[in-house]
Amino acid sequence: MTTDHVASTHPGGAPTATAVDRAMTPLAVLVLGLAAERPMHPYEMLQTLLARKEDRFANIRPGSLYHTVDRLLARELLCVSDIERSGNRPERTVYAITDHGRAALAHRLTVLLQTPSAEYPELYLGLAEAHELPAATVIESLAVRIDVLTAERALFTVAAEQATGRGVSEIYLLDIGCRCATLTAQIDWLTDLHARLVDGTLPWDAVRGCRGGGPPLTSDDFATDPTTREESPR
16 A cells, blocks of 8 residues: 555645655546546546647647556556456556545645746746837737737637537536636736837837846845735744
């Protein structure tokens, strides 16, 4: 029996990372989610994930999926439910989720919902260093990105409308709602920035390289408690 703990908590009740939790990659979460629906063999898992376009959550490849299934089996989060035999075809092993797997899945989903991860969006990096480029290049680049984001939002909006029209409950489409809201916020902010660069209300080329010798932000700028506006203890 595996000795990994499924869940532990901070004193305040928030879940903390565990050995099993760290093994719960996005693909592992997807696999356990499928197995929680019903037992499946890996090829069916692969086809189901791709048919549902769930490659928007993880890089799904046959090799990585089979490796994930093996790892979950070794940790006793999955178990062999059946071995299918049909004529001369190769045997297919069907996997089911275990009680331990259900607990691990529930814990990991709770962590994902509660805890912001340390992400490094490339857009923020591009914006932070955009002053290295002339205004014309920034204006053109922002226009391209706005078009791409707008098309992406339209794609997900229509997909959600189609699913809703088939009677799919919103609880199965929450990621689409959040994604579209995030895209809308980015589009609106970038569109405003683009407009200010075009009409000149945000000076650019005239102030590039004139930051006054110091860095634009320092650790001191982040040392203020946003709730009290007082410097936080270090």
